[in-house]
Amino acid sequence: MxxxxxxxxxxxxxxxxxxxxxxxxxxxxxxxxxxxxxxxxxxxxxxxxxxxxxxxxxxxxxxxxxxxxxxxxxxxxxxxxxxxxxxxxxxxxxxxxxxxxxxxxxxxxxxxxxxxxxxxxxxxxxxxxxxxxxxxxxxxxxxxxxxxxxxxxxxxxxSVTPIPTRIRVPSKPEKKRPLNEGKLILVGRGEVGKTSLVRRLTNDEFRGDESKTQGINITDWKLLSGSDILQLNVWDFGGQEIMHATHQFFLTERSLYILVLNGREGGEDIDAEYWLKLIESFGGDSPVIIVQNKIVQHPFELNYRGLQTRYPQIHGFVKTDCKDAVGIDDLRQLIQRVAAEMPEIRMQFPADWFAVKDKLSLMVDDFMGFLRFRQICESEGIQNESDRDTLCWVLHCLGIALNYRDDPRLRETSVLKPEWVTNGIYKIINAKKIADRQGELRLSDLNWLLPRDRYPLEKHLFLLELMRKFSLCFAFPDEEDRYLIPELLGKEEPKVTEAFVPDECLNFEYHYAILPEGLIPRFIVRSHTLSRNQERWRSGVILSYEGCKALVTAVTAERRVIVRVMSGDAGARRRLLAIIRYDVDRINREFKDRLDAQPKVPLTDFPEFSVDYHKLVAFERQGVETFPEFIGQNVVSVDVNELLNGIDLATQREEASNLIVKLKSVFFSYSHKDESLRDELETHLKLLQRQSVISTWHDRKILPGTEWDHEIDQHLERARIILLLISADFIASDYCWEKEVKRALERHESGEAVVIPVMLRSCDWQDAPFAKLQGLPKEMKPVKSWPDRDAAWTNVATGIREVAQALK
Ligand SMILES: Nc1nc2c(ncn2[C@@H]2O[C@H](COP(=O)(O)OP(=O)(O)OP(=O)(O)O)[C@@H](O)[C@H]2O)c(=O)[nH]1
Ligand SMILES: [Mg+2]
Structure with missing residues (x-):
């Protein structure tokens, strides 16, 4: 005791x-x-x-x-x-x-x-x-x-006051204070006075000879709000059109936007709508102030109520003149008021977050990997992953370290210097050599396009993927390192389009509620084998197939895509149209039906009038043979069958509706050296895919990050038809030979699948184990030796169709 x-x-x-x-x-x-x-x-x-x-x-x-x-x-x-x-x-x-x-x-x-x-x-x-x-x-x-x-x-x-029983272990004494910092973005056409406004607001000066802003100018502007000092990072963009493409990278959410307009050229309301839509799509519900500048010289009015109803994020309109210092105080006060109310600017920021922000602001590097960011966070005591993520997002919105974290291909890199991105991308989209190649670019081209010291190899993919995210380039399907840059295609429609007179063509159209600019470039990359050596331009392309030609073009003003197929025989024209529709339908689906695309069939005798394709198909199913249509001042009788048969034969429509459940999977076994031939064959098989006879698979469809040999095995095991694309390289490839051919032949022997050798290039194959199988094209004449390549592929495709349809 x-x-x-x-x-x-x-x-x-x-x-x-x-x-x-x-x-x-x-x-x-x-x-x-x-x-x-x-x-x-x-x-x-x-x-x-x-x-x-x-x-x-x-x-x-x-x-x-x-x-x-x-x-x-x-x-x-x-x-x-x-x-x-x-x-x-x-x-x-x-x-x-x-x-x-x-x-x-x-x-x-x-x-x-x-x-x-x-x-x-x-x-x-x-x-x-x-x-x-x-x-x-x-x-x-x-x-x-x-x-x-x-x-x-x-x-x-x-602690003097009673301490709560359960305290949270703070990484440091958890002192928070308001961030009081935000991003102010000025947008508007060239020469409306964006730079002049920044100069007036921040320094109260004016220059009559202000030069055009190249790229982006960033200025820090401090203003008083009550007893606090707010710091706004002012982003002033060059307004020339060429720069609009890259500006979108920096139009961040949670920023304050100033849209500057002039009254000189008329159409200010339309101009305002254009920019407001752009701000809305990138900046979300960020607040916007509209400035009517040069108001003394060119006074103009806007439909305030109309704009504000459609864009509730508009927080006010101010009329200014930088030369005579009109309205500048009003604008300053409005900016201060709106900024002070933005929760992002006022957010409570822990001391260690400030430390990271300050460190990054002082960094001289162009970019920073995620690992580095994590190290900096850890060195300041930020261990928690969700804290780090929030901080990363705040730094992105502030424009200090841009990180597109929603995109797994981009989130590893944070951009510290915006001009690193813009300069690199300008170099790419201004390259004449790439323009000469109809805008086709490979990842490896960046080796000679960009200076190595500023753009190391491992960042090349980041730049291209960033361009892809913002639709500045499009990847060719199944070839991840090959891209199309629409900016490098000519704007003007070539003269050959005049030959596509509607009366002499098989016509088809798509009418859209929204027609995105990227639709035709997307179509070009999907159908590229058919437009090789043909004309491509920004809003259209010519395709060639089995002796016929097709024009696919977007008419932006009417929100339509027009398809005209001419020459060749009727069957070939229908087949080409089917391939085009297959690709356009796939692209429309990529936009998740936001475009509201309506397929339309122009009337044979009045090609300027068209009827709904789905309506025609529904009429056909219900046995309606003709229906009246109002054309100009007259009523004409439309023959359902005749119109539809011009597009695709009744038997094919029937197949399409019946065959979905019987879809046969086709596996390509080939050497990568024959990639472009495989591409061509796939294009010719699109018709069968569109009719839901087959679905195709090859190793280029493997998603990054998956175990490729496992994927290959799975698809090989599931395939009903296995195509061996024969060439000397195929025979020389150990992988094809030992794994795929062996297993394919076993499955063929057991009746689970059908193996079809497709002779691409001449080689010694007579002793090969597949020599006894029925091959394609006819007489096993190599595709490359046919004088007409399309005819060879059509022969192969027909053979595959027969096999697919005979399979139970
Ligand atoms: N009279 C008058 N002139 C102005 C005003 N604002 C700008 N300017 C002049 O208009 C021209 C273009 O002004 P900037 O400030 O460079 O325009 P910007 O929008 O920055 O142009 P970019 O950088 O090319 O996009 C310059 O010559 C300015 O001096 C104004 O309010 N009144
Ligand atoms: Mg400027």
Missing amino acids: ATKSRLVKNVSAEPRNKISCYICYARLDGLEYAKVLTDRLRHQGVNVFVDDDILPGEKITDVIQNKIQHADFFILIGTPAAFKSEWVKIEVQFFYREMQRSQQRLLPIMFRGLSGFEDIPQFLQDIQWLQEDKSTLRDGPSEQGLSQLFHAVQYIRE
Whole structure:
């Protein structure tokens, strides 16, 4: 008993300004950590109680209870053994009881990479744990962990007000203050006075000879809001059209937009709509202020109410003149008011977030990898992943480090210098050599297009993928390193289009509610084998197939895509149209039907009038043979069958509606050296795909990140038809030979699949194991040796169709 009272007395005798703690741990796996932690805390002047200073003869539970009662906080070393230990359980129970009565704090520590936490009591689960690496159990607490603990101790020591029972372990004393920083973006056509406005707002000066802004100018502008200073990072974009393409990268959300308009050329409301749509699509619901500049020289009015109804994010209109300093104060005040109300600008920002932001603002690099960002965050004590993500997003919106984190192909890189992106992309879209190649570019072209010191190899893909995200380029299907840059195609429609007189063509149209600019470039990349050596321009393309030619062109003003097929025989024309429709339908689906595309069939005698394709098909199913249509001043009778048969034969429409369930999967086994021939064959098989006779698969369809050999195996196992594309390279390829051919022939033998050798190039194949199989094209004459390549492919496609249709 005496011993007990001595101990109690000792404990109580500790000076009250000395912080005390109790360390709870399991000997089995927490001893090392507890020992080092005890030393380090004692070294910091903390009075530490552990259970090994119990004297012989003392009643253990009494002593423990006493120590816990007198500790300011309770450190729990949460190892798996701890949660199974009866002693730990008792200690935690004591603490829990104590916690109800007094102001004790709990500091639990957990170890990453360990399991066995299923038994944690509920009250421990909803508390912030300090995280350590499991290696610290062997090596002792990390410096990071200790510093967090010391912060917590400090926090307790400095607190005057009663401390909440369960404190969150702060990474540093959690001092937050408002960010008071935001991004102000000026947009508008060239020479409307954007730069002049920035100069007036920030310095109150005006230059009559302001030069055109090249790219982007960024200025810091500080303005007073109550007792706070707000910093706005002002982004002033060059307004010339060539730059619009790259500006979209920087039109971020949660920014304040100033749209500058002039009244000189008329059509200001339309101009306003154009920019407001652009702001809306990139900036979301960011606030917008509309400035009517040069108002003294060219006064003009806008439909305020109409605009504001359609774009509720408009926060006001101001008439200004930079030369005469008219309206500048009003604009300044409005900016200040709107900015001060933006929650993003006012958000509470922890001290360590400020530290990261300041570090990044001072960096001279053009870009930064995600790993580097993580290191910087960690060095400032930001460990938590979701904190890091939020900070990353805020830095993006502020324009300090742009990171397109929604896109897995882009999120690894943050752009620190916007001109790094814009200069690189201008170099690409201004390359004459690429323009000469009809805008086709390979990833490897960036080696000579871009200076290596500023654009290292590993960043080339980032630039192209960024362009792709913003529809500045389009990837060819199944060839991830090959792109089309529409900017490098001519704008003007070539003269050959005049030959496509509607009366002499097979006509088809798509009418759209919204016709996106990227539709034709998307179509070009999909159908590229058919437009090789033909004309391509920004809004259209000529295709060639089996002796016929097709014109596919977008008429932006009417929101239509027009298809005209001429020459060749009727069957070939229908086949080409079917291929075109297959591709256009696929693209329309990529836009998830937001475009509301309506396929239309122009009337044979009045090609300027068209009827709904789906309506015709429905009439046909219901047995309606003719129906009246109002044309100009007259009513004409439309023959359903005649009109539809011009597009595709009744038998094919029937097949299309019946065959879906019987779709046969086709697997291509080929050498990568024959890629372009495989491409051509696939184009010719589109007709069968459109009619839902087959679906095709080859290894270029493997998504990045998947196990390719597993994918290949799966598709090979599932295929009903296996095409062996024969050439000397195919025969020489070990993989094709040993894996694919072997397995294909086994499946053929067992009747599960049909193997068809397709002779691409002449080679020695007579002794090959597939020599006894029926091959294509006829007489096994290599596709490359046919004088008419289309005829060879048609022969192959017909053979495949017959096999597919004969399969049950
Ligand atoms: N009279 C008058 N002239 C102006 C005003 N604002 C700008 N200017 C003149 O208009 C011309 C274009 O002004 P900028 O400020 O360079 O226009 P910008 O929109 O920045 O042009 P870009 O950088 O090419 O997009 C310059 O010669 C300016 O001096 C104005 O309010 N009144
Ligand atoms: Mg300018």
